[in-house]
Amino acid sequence: MSITTTWYLLLAAILFSIGTTGLLVRRNPLIMFMCIELMLNAVNITFVSIGSHLNDLGGQLAVFFVLVVAAAEVVIGLALVVAIMRRRSRTNADDLKILGG
Amino acid sequence: MLDLVWLIPAFPLVGFLTLICLGKSVREPIAGWLATTAMAGSFLSVLLVFIGMLLEKNENRQSVFTLFDWIPVGDFKVDIGFLADPLSITMCLFITGVGTLIHLYSIGYMHGDSDFNRFFTYLNLFAFSMLILVLGDNLLLTFLGWEGVGACSYLLISFWFRDPANATAGKKAFITNRVGDWGFMVAMFLIFFNFGSLQYLEIFEILESNQIAKTTTTFIVLMLFVGAMGKSAQFPLYLWLPDAMAGPTPVSALIHAATMVTSGVYLLIRVNPIMAEASTWSTGLIAWIGVGTALFAASIAVAQTDIKKVLAYSTVSQLGYMVLAVGCGAYTAAIFHMITHAFFKALLFLGAGSVIHGMGGEQDLRRYGGLRSLMPITAGTFIIGWLAIAGVPPFSGFWSKDEILAFAWDKSPLLWFVGIVTALLTAFYMTRQVILTFFGEPRYLADADADADADADAVGDIKPHESPWTMTFPLVALAVLSVVGGLIQLPFSSSTKRLEHWLEPSTFHNETHLHLSGSTLWVLALLALVTVVLGVGIGLSTYLKEKIDRQIFEKPILSNAWNFDSAVSKFMGGPGSKVFTAVAKFDKEVIDGAVDGTGQIVKKTASILRRSQNGLVRTYALGVGIGAVGLLIWFLTRATL
Numbered sequence: 001m002s003i004t005t006t007w008y009l010l011l012a013a014i015l016f017s018i019g020t021t022g023l024l025v026r027r028n029p030l031i032m033f034m035c036i037e038l039m040l041n042a043v044n045i046t047f048v049s050i051g052s053h054l055n056d057l058g059g060q061l062a063v064f065f066v067l068v069v070a071a072a073e074v075v076i077g078l079a080l081v082v083a084i085m086r087r088r089s090r091t092n093a094d095d096l097k098i099l100g101g
Numbered sequence: 102m103l104d105l106v107w108l109i110p111a112f113p114l115v116g117f118l119t120l121i122c123l124g125k126s127v128r129e130p131i132a133g134w135l136a137t138t139a140m141a142g143s144f145l146s147v148l149l150v151f152i153g154m155l156l157e158k159n160e161n162r163q164s165v166f167t168l169f170d171w172i173p174v175g176d177f178k179v180d181i182g183f184l185a186d187p188l189s190i191t192m193c194l195f196i197t198g199v200g201t202l203i204h205l206y207s208i209g210y211m212h213g214d215s216d217f218n219r220f221f222t223y224l225n226l227f228a229f230s231m232l233i234l235v236l237g238d239n240l241l242l243t244f245l246g247w248e249g250v251g252a253c254s255y256l257l258i259s260f261w262f263r264d265p266a267n268a269t270a271g272k273k274a275f276i277t278n279r280v281g282d283w284g285f286m287v288a289m290f291l292i293f294f295n296f297g298s299l300q301y302l303e304i305f306e307i308l309e310s311n312q313i314a315k316t317t318t319t320f321i322v323l324m325l326f327v328g329a330m331g332k333s334a335q336f337p338l339y340l341w342l343p344d345a346m347a348g349p350t351p352v353s354a355l356i357h358a359a360t361m362v363t364s365g366v367y368l369l370i371r372v373n374p375i376m377a378e379a380s381t382w383s384t385g386l387i388a389w390i391g392v393g394t395a396l397f398a399a400s401i402a403v404a405q406t407d408i409k410k411v412l413a414y415s416t417v418s419q420l421g422y423m424v425l426a427v428g429c430g431a432y433t434a435a436i437f438h439m440i441t442h443a444f445f446k447a448l449l450f451l452g453a454g455s456v457i458h459g460m461g462g463e464q465d466l467r468r469y470g471g472l473r474s475l476m477p478i479t480a481g482t483f484i485i486g487w488l489a490i491a492g493v494p495p496f497s498g499f500w501s502k503d504e505i506l507a508f509a510w511d512k513s514p515l516l517w518f519v520g521i522v523t524a525l526l527t528a529f530y531m532t533r534q535v536i537l538t539f540f541g542e543p544r545y546l547a548d549a550d551a552d553a554d555a556d557a558d559a560v561g562d563i564k565p566h567e568s569p570w571t572m573t574f575p576l577v578a579l580a581v582l583s584v585v586g587g588l589i590q591l592p593f594s595s596s597t598k599r600l601e602h603w604l605e606p607s608t609f610h611n612e613t614h615l616h617l618s619g620s621t622l623w624v625l626a627l628l629a630l631v632t633v634v635l636g637v638g639i640g641l642s643t644y645l646k647e648k649i650d651r652q653i654f655e656k657p658i659l660s661n662a663w664n665f666d667s668a669v670s671k672f673m674g675g676p677g678s679k680v681f682t683a684v685a686k687f688d689k690e691v692i693d694g695a696v697d698g699t700g701q702i703v704k705k706t707a708s709i710l711r712r713s714q715n716g717l718v719r720t721y722a723l724g725v726g727i728g729a730v731g732l733l734i735w736f737l738t739r740a741t742l
Binding site: 020023024027032093094096097098099 | 722723726
C-alpha cells in the first residue's frame with residue numbers, strides 16, 4: 001500500500017482539528033500559541049502535498065511565506081505574553097478581557 | 102481692453118479687504134478716501150471696458166471671461182466667470198459712477214461718526230457684491246452677489262444698531278428679502294432641472310434649440326419675479342424699503358434708490374429669452390403688479406412727513422414703472438428709466454441728506470421751510486432733481502417715463518391710465534416736498550408751527566448751513582447728469598435711440614416694438630406734459646399759495662400706508678404666528694423626529710451588537726472558525742449547484 005496524497009491531507013486535517021480544539025478549550029496563552037502553530041503547519045502540509053500532487057512548485061513556495069509570517073507573528077505574540085506575565089503571573093487568556101475597557 | 106473686466110469687482114474687493122484688515126487703525130478721513138479711490142478705480146476700469154466694447158462690432162460685444170472653476174461636480178460645473186455684454190457694462194457704469202460720487206459724499210456726511218471706517222468697509226463690500234451680481238455669467242454667481250448685497254443692506258440699515266428701531270428695520274429688510282430669495286432659489290432649481298446648466302448663455306442656447314414646455318418657462322419667470330419683488334420692493338414685498346430709511350442717508354441713496362433695488366429688474370431683463378418663451382399672462386401680471394405698485398406707493402408718498410420716507414415711497418413707485426416696462430417687454434425703456442432714476446433719485450436722496458446734515462438730524466418736513474437761501478447749492482440741485490422726477494422736459498425723467506408710458510399704452514390703455522395717474526401724483530408729492538423744504542416761512546425756529554410736535558424748543562437753536570464740498574460736488578455732478586441723462590435715448594428717430602441699439606446684443610431681439618404712429622406718440626407726450634403741469638400746479642397752489650386745504654390730500658390712511666404694514670404685522674403677530682408655531686412644531690417633531698429617530702435606531706442596534714465584543718480571545722477564535730466553516734460550506738454547495 002503506497003502512501004497517497006489523501007493520507008497527507010487526512011493527517012493535515014487531523015492536526016488542524018487538534019489545533020482548533022486546543023485553541024478553543026485551553027486558556028494558557030502559551031499553549032494557545034502552540035495550537036496556532038499546529039494549525040499553520042497543518043495548512044503547510046496541505047500546501048506541500050497538493051503542490052507535489054499537481055507537480056507545482058507554487059505549493060512549496062507558499063509554505064515559505066507561511067513560515068516567515070508565522071515566525072514574525074510568534075515574536076509579537078511571545079512579546080505580548082512576556083509583558084502580561086510580568087505584570088501578573090498565572091494569567092490566562094480570558095483574563096485579558098479587562099483590556100476591553 | 103475687454104479682458105480687463107475682472108478689474109471692475111477687484112477694486113472694491115481690495116478696498117474692502119484693506120479696510121477690514123486695517124480695522125480701527127485707520128481714522129477718518131483716510132478710510133473714506135481709500136474706499137472712494139477703490140470705487141474710482143473700478144469706475145475707470147468700467148470706462149476702459151466700455152470703450153473697448155464700443156470699438157467692437159455689435160455682434161462681438163458679448164463675451165465670457167472665466168477666472169476659475171468654482172463648483173465642478175461631474176457634468177455640472179459652475180465657474181467664477183464674468184459675462185461682459187452691453188447690459189452688464191451699462192449697469193456697471195452707473196453703479197460705479199454713482200457709487201463713487203456717493204462714497205465721496207459719505208466722507209462729508211459721516212464726518213465725526215465713531216464708526217467711520219466700518220461704514221466704508223461695508224460700502225466697499227456692497228459695491229463688490231453688486232458688481233458680482235451684475236457681472237456674474239451664471240445664476241449661482243448672480244445669486245451670490247444677490248445675497249451679498251442683501252447682507253450689506255442689512256448691515257448698513259442697522260448701521261447705528263445701538264438704537265433698537267434701526268436694528269429692527271435691518272432685520273425686517275433681511276427677512277422680507279428672504280421671501281424673495283426663496284423664489285429666486287426655486288427658479289434656479291427649476292432651471293437646473295430643465296436645462297442642466299446655470300450659465301446664462303448656455304440656457305439661452307438650449308432654449309433656442311430645445312422645446313421647453315411653456316408652463317415650465319412661465320413658472321420659472323413667475324418664481325424669478327417673486328425674487329425680483331423682494332429685491333425691487335414690489336407689492337406686497339415692498340414693506341422693507343420704507344423702513345430701510347433708518348440707515349445713513351448715503352446708504353439710502355446708493356443701496357435703496359440707485360443700485361441694489363434695481364437688481365430685481367436687472368435679473369428679469371437678463372433672462373429676457375426665458376420671458377419671451379413664457380405665456381403672455383405672466384408678463385401681463387408683471388406689468389400690472391408694477392403699475393399697481395407705482396400707483397399705490399405714490400399715493401402713500403403724498404402724505405408722508407419724513408423727508409426720507411417720501412423719497413422711499415417714491416422709489417417704490419418708480420421701481421413699479423421699471424417693472425411695468427419689463428412686463429411690457431420694453432427692456433430698453435426699463436434700463437433707461439433705471440439709469441435716469443439712479444441719477445435723479447440719488448441726487449434727491451443726497452440732497453435730503455444734505456438738508457438733514459445742515460439741520461442737525463431733523464427729518465420732519467414740517468420743521469423745514471425757507472432753506473433755499475441758506476443752502477443754495479443743495480436747493481438748486483434738489484430743484485433739478487424735482488423737475489427730473491416730475492417729468493418736466495427736457496430733464497431726463499421726462500424721456501424715460503414717457504417711453505415707458507408709450508409702451509404701456511401699446512399693451513393696454515388701462516395700464517397707461519394708471520401710469521399717468523401715478524405721474525400726476527409724482528409731480529404733486531415732489532412739489533410738496535420741495536415747497537415744504539426750501540420755500541415758505543422757516544418753521545425750525547423756537548416759535549415753530551403749531552402743528553409740529555410739542556418739543557419745538559428743543560430744536561430752537563438749529564443753524565442751517567450749507568454742506569462741505571465733498572457733499573456738494575456729488576450733488577452738482579448728479580444734477581448735471583439728471584439734466585442731460587435723457588440724451589442717451591431720444592425717441593425722435595432710430596439714430597437717436599442710442600441705448601436701444603447699444604443693448605441689442607443683450608436683448609436678443611426679444612424687445613417689443615411699438616406699433617404706434619408718430620402722432621399718437623405726440624399726443625401721449627402732450628398728455629403726460631399736461632399731467633405734470635397739473636400735478637405741479639396743484640402742489641404749488643396747495644403748499645405755496647395755500648389756496649387749497651392740504652388736509653384734503655394728507656389723509657391719515659395715506660400717511661399710514663393704507664394700513665397695509667400694520668395689517669401684515671397684525672396678521673403675523675396673531676393668526677400667522679400660530680401657523681408658524683405649528684410649522685415649527687411639525688419641523689421639530691416630524692422632520693427632526695425622523696432624523697433623530699434614525700440616529701436612535703443605530704444607537705440601539707449598536708448597543709445590542711456590542712455585546713458580542715466581549716473581550717474573550719477564544720470567543721473570537723470560535724467566531725473565526727464558524728465563519729471559515731460557513732464559507733467552506735457555502736463554496737462547496739455552490740460548486741455542486
